[in-house]
Amino acid sequence: METNGKKILVVDDEQDIVSVISKVLTKCGYDTITAADGLEGIAKAQSELPDLILLDNLMPNMNGLAALEGLKALEETKDIPVIMVTVLADEDNVNNAIKNGAIGYVIKPFERDVLLEKINNILECKYSPNI
Amino acid sequence: MKIGSRLSIGFLLIALLASAALIFFLAICQNVNREFKVLRTEIISGEIAIAEMSKATVEVIHETMAYVTHSRAENKQNARLGLEYLEKTAAQYLNSATDIGQEEQKAAEQLMVKIEEYVSVNSEIIRLKDQGVAADELLIKGEQTANVAMESILEQLGKRKVLYAERLAATGKMIGKMGILAVRLSLVAIILIVILSIVVAHVTTKSIVNPICDLNRGTEIIGMGELDYQIGTNSNDEVGQLSHAFDKMATGLKETTISVEELNKEVAERKKAEAKIRLQAEEWKKTFNSIADLIFIIDTEHRFVKTNEAFCKAVKMRPEDLVGKKCYELLHKTKEPHHDCPLTRTLEDKKAHAQEIFDPNIGMPLSIRISPLFDENGRIVGAIHIATDITKQKEAEEKLKETMEMKSQFLSMVSHELRTPLTAIKEGIALVSDGWAGDVNEEQEELLGISKRNVDRLARLINDVLDFQKFEVNKMKSKMKPNDINKIAKDVHQVMLTLTKDKNLNLILELEDNIPEIEFDSDQITQVLMNFVNNSIKFTEQGDVTITTSETDDEILVAVSDTGCGIKKEDISKVFNEFEQLSRKTSGKTGGTGLGLAISKKIIEQHSGKIWVESEFDKGTTFFFAIPKLGLQKVAALAIGEENYNEHQT
Known part of the structure; x- marks a missing residue:
């Protein structure tokens, strides 16, 4: 499968969600790496230095907001754009995330097109699903 | 007549009677005495007269005889004078005899005759002698007449003496009789006087004593309490005046007694009324103190005036210690009234205010309602505070809040858990x-x-549940900005057009021109309009769905009407209830969450607007909402202004 060379880290404790998102991103030509919680996400981000991070909020060990703060606090990861992908739809959470440096906020269940548009805009890639 | 005058008159009368008796007696005595004296004088003078006359007569006769005998010239003159005198004396004698009586007069007349005879004889002798003629015969005759005259005089004299003695005895007898009569008369007079005096005294005393007795009896009767009794003396004297005064006094006393009785009655009534008032006051006090709410009355200087037991108990103070204390010093421990004190507001605007507080001194949450107190002139004199212990209410509220939170957490959790x-x-x-x-x-x-x-x-349902739950916990905020309602309507029309086209319905726009922009949350109002249109499309099989906008003086009105199946009357009230889906029962339609209209209601309420529905079964339905042109805050401020119900925690 062809890739566009962009690497996206998907952080979610739900394996099924990770699988679905990974499938979509892979189909669209992104390299996908995954993590199951905030801690692992930060570790992966440090080691893999992805181009973009899709971050869930409600996770064990470390939630998404904490992980976001951690990522923004670390020199090597602070510039990686983060899109929150979460079920938490209320304003407080959205505002908190944006305040803490998230570049986008997508509410689950998401519309695939909306998510992909945001990713493509950020990574300046034309999404072309490889069907 | 006064007693004094009556007594005086009585005594005067007695004195007069006595004097009269005395005068009468004296008069009799004097009369007798005078009679006696007159008699004596008469007798004496008579005797003297007789004696003198006799002496003179005898002397005259002697002189005359001497002349006749001796014919001396000097005697001749004397004889003449003597004869004249004799005539005079005889006349005098006759006169005096006339006074004495008939017999005397007769004697005097006889004597007169004798003397005249003598005088005429002797006068003849004298004449003859003057002529020088001897008159021996005459002399003899003269001597004879002289003797006769002297004898007659002497006889007369003797007779007179006897007469006088007789008269004297008669007079004495008469005087004696008169004396006895005088004594008898005096006795009778004295007896009469005594009787009269007794009568006068009796009448006098009676006229004095009787009224006094009446008065005495009257006073005793009046004294026994018969105040109606009137002594009723008619007299005008002191006793009369006294008894009048007594009657007056009795009347006065009666009136006084009556007024005293009335007064007593009044006093009794007043006492009764007072007792009643006391009882009522007691009852009121009891009631006042039985009220479980804390009640305290504060004057305009923020001082305690009156407190009930519940309040005293709550602040652990005696009522007498509370009176006069400043309420803020006791309750807030401050030197000044609280800046947000509803009492201050009540004293200023003379209106009732309410507040919920938690006073650490009292140790319970209280709902205080403050009502102004006015005096009879309508001046505010203070305010009555009625504080209700709302611990239970607060607990219930807390519990409800917890439950609501649990519910919302549950819903949130479920929703989120479902979303993944x-x-x-x-x-x-x-x-x-x-x-x-x-x-x-x-x-x-x-x-x-x-x-x-x-x-x-399912995703929509979850979103609706989350939205609704946000309204429930007041987490949904409206972003108020000036918006054009017609633009919103046009947008919704555009979005929904595809849906109506699918069902072959006409989606019509009827917009009033120039509706001014007003403040509302465009997303939320769009949501409401979408819900309305969605709902109409869902229940309309043919015909039109019409979106109408219009404005009134203070509102903007939006209506969505359809030609659908309509709502049954009994169901209209349930339309805006949460999770209410009439469709299932009425039309068998599905597809809604049952929350759309409930959320719409919440949104419109948050905009201080009104939402309602009008429907005719089988004909169609029209949903309305109206939002005020005034901003939300102004409307809210107006609403709060009506009741001033603030919550503040101390």
Whole structure:
């Protein structure tokens, strides 16, 4: 499968969600790496230095907001754009995330097109699903 | 007549009677005495007269005889004078005899005759002698007449003496009789006087004593309490005046007694009334003190005036210690009234205010209602505070809040927990349906379509539940900005047009021109309008769905009407209830969450607007909402102004 060379880290404790998102991103030509919680996400981000991070909020060990703060606090990861992908739809959470440096906020269940548009805009890639 | 005058008159009368008796007696005595004296004088003078006369007569006779005898010249003159005198004396004698009596007069007349005879004889002798003629014969005759005259005189004299003696005896006898008579008369007079005096005294005393007795009896009767008794003396004297005074006094006393009785009655009534008032006051006090609410009355200087037991108990003070204390010093421990004191507001605007407080001194949450107190002139004199212990209410509220929070947490959790698997399901189906996982045949596509629609529905339901729950916990805020309602209507019209086209319905816009922009949350109002239109489309099989906008003086009105199945009368009230889906029972339609209209209601309420529905079964339905032109805050401020119900915690 062809890739566009962009690497996206998907952080979610739900394996099924990770699988679905990974499938979509892979189909669209992104390299996908995954993590199951905030801690692992930060570790992966440090080691893999992805181009973009899709971050869930409600996770064990470390939630998404904490992980976001951690990522923004670390020199090597602070510039990686983060899109929150979460079920938490209320304003407080959205505002908190944006305040803490998230570049986008997508509410689950998401519309695939909306998510992909945001990713493509950020990574300046034309999404072309490889069907 | 006064007693003094009567007594005086009585005594005077007695004195007069006595004097009269005395005068009478004296008069009799004097009369007797005078009679006696007169008699004596008469007798004496008579005797003297007789003696003198006799002497003179004798002397005259002697002189005359001497002349006759001696014819002396000097005697002749004397004889003449003597004769004249004799005549005179005889006349005198006759006169005096006339006074004495008939017999005497007769004697005097005889004597007169004798003397005249003598005088005429002797006068003849004298004449003859003057002529020188001897008259011896005459002399003899003269001597004879002289003797006769003298004898007659002497006889007369003797007779007179006897007469006088007789008269004297008679007079003495008469005087004696008169004396006895006088004594008898005096006795009778004295007896009469005594009797009269007794009568006078009796009458006098009676006229004095009787009224006194009457008076005495009267006073005794009056003294025994018969104040109606009137002594009724008619007399005008002191006793009369006294008895009048007594009657007057009795009348006065009676009046006084009556007024005293009335006064007593009044006093009794007053006492009764007072007792009643006391009883009422007591009852009121009891009632006042029995009220479980804390009641205290504060004057305009923020001082305690009156407190009930519950309040005293709550602040652990005696009522007498509370009176005069400043309420803020006791309750807030401050030197000044609280800056947000509702009492100050009540004293200023003379209106009732309410507040919920938690006073650490009292140790319980209280709902205080403060009502102004006025005097009879309508001046504010203070305010009555009625504080209700709302511990239980607060607990219940707290519990309700907790329950609501639990409910909302539960809903939130459920929703979020649902969303995660839904995301996987939705995306999985979408990927397959969109052919990302390989070709899909027609039958598979149809089935995947069903799955997709239901997943979307589930997603909407979850979103609605979350939205609704946000309103429930007041977490949904309205972003108030000036917006054009017609633009919103046009947008919704645009979005919904596809849906109506699918069902062959006409979606009509009827917009009033130049509706000014007003403040509202465009997203929320769009949501409401979408809900209305969605609802109408869902229940309308043919005809029109019309969106109408209009404005009144203070509101903007939006209506969505349809030609659908309508709502039964009994169901109209339930339309805006949460999770109420009439469709299931009435039309068998599904597809809604049952929260759309409930959320719409919440949104409109948050905008201080009104939402309602009018419907005729089988004819159609019109949903309305109206939002005020005034900003939300102004409306809220007005609403708060009506009751001033602030919550502040101390």
